Amino acid sequence: MRWAEGFIAVDWGTTNRRAWRIGADGAVADRMEDDKGVLSVPAGGFGHAVAEIAARLGDRPMLLAGMVGSNRGWREAPYVPCPAGLPELAGRLEWVELGRIAIVPGVSLDAGDAADVMRGEEVQVLGAYAEGLIGGDATVCHPGTHNKWIRLEDGRIAGFRTVMTGEMFSLLSGHSILADLLAGRAAPGPAFEAGVRRGLEGAELTAELFSVRARVLLGKARREDAPSFTSGLLIGADLRTGLALAGAGPVSVMGRPDLTGLFAAALALAGRPAQELEGEDAFLCGARHLAELIQ
Amino acid sequence: MRWAEGFIAVDWGTTNRRAWRIGADGAVADRMEDDKGVLSVPAGGFGHAVAEIAARLGDRPMLLAGMVGSNRGWREAPYVPCPAGLPELAGRLEWVELGRIAIVPGVSLDAGDAADVMRGEEVQVLGAYAEGLIGGDATVCHPGTHNKWIRLEDGRIAGFRTVMTGEMFSLLSGHSILADLLAGRAAPGPAFEAGVRRGLEGAELTAELFSVRARVLLGKARREDAPSFTSGLLIGADLRTGLALAGAGPVSVMGRPDLTGLFAAALALAGRPAQELEGEDAFLCGARHLAELIQ
Known part of the structure; x- marks a missing residue:
């Protein structure tokens, strides 16, 4: 039931990323945006790039969408x-960490x-x-x-x-x-x-x-x-x-x-x-x- | 009648130039080609760039065509x-030097x-x-x-x-x-x-x-x-x-x-x-x- 207590949603594109902390009431409690798009993250660098988001918005379950699930991203989430x-x-979510960090398939x-x-x-x-x-x-x-x-x-x-x-x-x-x-x-x-x-x-x-x-x-x-x-x-x-x-x-x-x-x-x-x-x-x-x- | 004794024809484009010496018999006597297109010639540099061609192919009347006659070229030859x-x-040739050096209009x-x-x-x-x-x-x-x-x-x-x-x-x-x-x-x-x-x-x-x-x-x-x-x-x-x-x-x-x-x-x-x-x-x-x- 951890997700019901709040989570972080990330829209991670090719050239930038936006992330929001959603509270237990469903409202946006905090947000961030920067230019660390998928193409700017080096191979093997996604663990660190995700930790930056958690450090900024809190340690919560995380739902990632966008090019982060492509073959140029963190891990490929096969298309539905x-x-x-x-x-x-x-x-068909791609679980990078079971129950905690999921990538939405395209x-x-x-x-x-x-x-x-x-x-x-x-x-x-x-x-x-x-x-x-x-x-x-x-x-x-x-x-x-x-x-x-x-x-x-x-x-x-x-x-x-x-x-x-x-x-x-x-x-x-x-x-x-x-x-x-x-x-x-x-x-x-x-x-x-x-x-x-x-x-x-x-x-x-x-x-x-x-x-x-x-x-x-x-x-x-x-x-x-x-x-x-x-x-x-x-x-x-x-x-x-x-x-x-x-x-x-x-x-x-x-x-x-x-x-x-x-x-x-x-x-x-x-x-x-x-x-x-x-x-x-x-x-x-x-x-x-x-x-x-x-x- | 100097043109009948032979001349140099230049096809001068944006990214390269080609030049030929045409003999009195109309045949190609010599030729050159390089990457000194119009965009690579600095402002005021066309006199020198043309002298390079004459030094290479001989001192003859010269007919220039292509982007050399544009507003990015040597001198603008208005369109016909x-x-x-x-x-x-x-x-409607644009004479840079009367009787000697002409640019063909577009x-x-x-x-x-x-x-x-x-x-x-x-x-x-x-x-x-x-x-x-x-x-x-x-x-x-x-x-x-x-x-x-x-x-x-x-x-x-x-x-x-x-x-x-x-x-x-x-x-x-x-x-x-x-x-x-x-x-x-x-x-x-x-x-x-x-x-x-x-x-x-x-x-x-x-x-x-x-x-x-x-x-x-x-x-x-x-x-x-x-x-x-x-x-x-x-x-x-x-x-x-x-x-x-x-x-x-x-x-x-x-x-x-x-x-x-x-x-x-x-x-x-x-x-x-x-x-x-x-x-x-x-x-x-x-x-x-x-x-x-x-x-």
């Missing part, structure tokens, strides 16, 4: 195949030609469902480095598709011929909307992206509009993929508020109502419900 | 708008929503036409960092579209989550062909690219096939853009033989016959015909 709900995840899709994987988003999406924030049959869009479009059926993840929208924007702004044009911040507005429309129309990205530069060179577009237009273009293309997978009805957009805002604005242009949900809240819901299933 | 043929380029497209620019490829394409290697009404595909699809009408560049295929592969293999999968070399074969077909079908690139990784993680695709599949996918998407612009009849694929081979293989899958042309030969044809127009 779709359809996957919280009971399937709870039944979810995989392997159906004919389709193949996809996720680690971390499943806790948020299934947590939001368990908490009643979204229905059991829903479409979730989870923007981030890798956006996930997720179909929930009967409260379980039935299928999903990953789109590299965030990573693509980062590659272009960091290393491409568009880098100097993309130094600014993307924001909703006319340039963003024009980009979304081009993406929704099915413009070929590798061609359309060069046009961003050419239009500025020829004085047909404003340099300062390039980040918003390009973000819109990538998100519009992303929506083409996601809406082909989505059922009817509203789309729940879950994640960081700056990203969910952009995706909700793009969905409005596509004529689809969107419900925005804070990813951190959803993660904590998922962690609490998983902890209940452990006991 | 479409339709542009060799006479238009010759009439070509721009500015038509309604369409905007595009090129620097360097125009010499090759118009040179191939002037030499009779391609007809006056032709479609040219010029793969490279930025592939150019070019429509020639009556021997002039009537329109064109740039696709960032080469740069995208380089971004993905250098900096993305696919980097370790893309370390190998792309080559024609079944994996390449499967990628081309996906691209021709209109698969959304940002979604399809993540699937490359997921299929390997789930054991549905071989790791060593990832470079060829990904190259095929990008080239297939590129062809969708280019063939929408192309007229009927064969496509002339011009450039480096390793790249023209991949594009010709992809065009065959799209049911379009392709004629491969060596870009260096075409450049020398263009330089010779431009030199004739100077006299």
Whole structure:
């Protein structure tokens, strides 16, 4: 019954980690966040990295989710195949220390030609469902480095598709011929909307992206509009993929508020109502419900 | 009449430069190549960088083409708008030293929503036409960092579209989550062909690219096939853009033989016959015909 007395939930991604101490009443008692993502931990260094969290937040049972369970993480927690709900995840926890430290498995899709994987988003999406924030049959869009479009059926993840929208924007702004044009911040507005429309129309990205530069060179577009237009273009293309997978009805957009805002604005242009949900809240819901299933 | 006695032609790109001494008989008498691309020359350093070429190949009139005429180069040679043929380029040379050193202008497209620019490829394409290697009404595909699809009408560049295929592969293999999968070399074969077909079908690139990784993680695709599949996918998407612009009849694929081979293989899958042309030969044809127009 130790988990009912409180535990620590950790969302441990590639480039950063966040951890919360959940009290016996289910409320957040303390929290921490730093940039010690999975890629920054040396081989054999996870024991120490976890001890840092315990030293900071207290010695409690610990539930770890995200890339910490990948082959680049602490210990690989094999994917649970779709359809996957919280009971399937709870039944396939990877126990690093039995009863004390568990890694949540990711979810995989392997159906004919389709193949996809996720680690971390499943806790948020299934947590939001368990908490009643979204229905059991829903479409979730989870923007981030890798956006996930997720179909929930009967409260379980039935299928999903990953789109590299965030990573693509980062590659272009960091290393491409568009880098100097993309130094600014993307924001909703006319340039963003024009980009979304081009993406929704099915413009070929590798061609359309060069046009961003050419239009500025020829004085047909404003340099300062390039980040918003390009973000819109990538998100519009992303929506083409996601809406082909989505059922009817509203789309729940879950994640960081700056990203969910952009995706909700793009969905409005596509004529689809969107419900925005804070990813951190959803993660904590998922962690609490998983902890209940452990006991 | 000094140009008729021989001159030096320079193809000066972003990352390297190639120069040839053309004799009075039009044949290549000597040549050089190094990695002193435009980006490696410091501000104010072009006089010295050009003197190196003269010291190596002889003191002759000099015709420079490529990014050396851009705002990052020696001196900006304003774009000639479409339709542009060799006479238009010759009439708009940027003379750094009158009668002795000229920079060839690039070509721009500015038509309604369409905007595009090129620097360097125009010499090759118009040179191939002037030499009779391609007809006056032709479609040219010029793969490279930025592939150019070019429509020639009556021997002039009537329109064109740039696709960032080469740069995208380089971004993905250098900096993305696919980097370790893309370390190998792309080559024609079944994996390449499967990628081309996906691209021709209109698969959304940002979604399809993540699937490359997921299929390997789930054991549905071989790791060593990832470079060829990904190259095929990008080239297939590129062809969708280019063939929408192309007229009927064969496509002339011009450039480096390793790249023209991949594009010709992809065009065959799209049911379009392709004629491969060596870009260096075409450049020398263009330089010779431009030199004739100077006299």
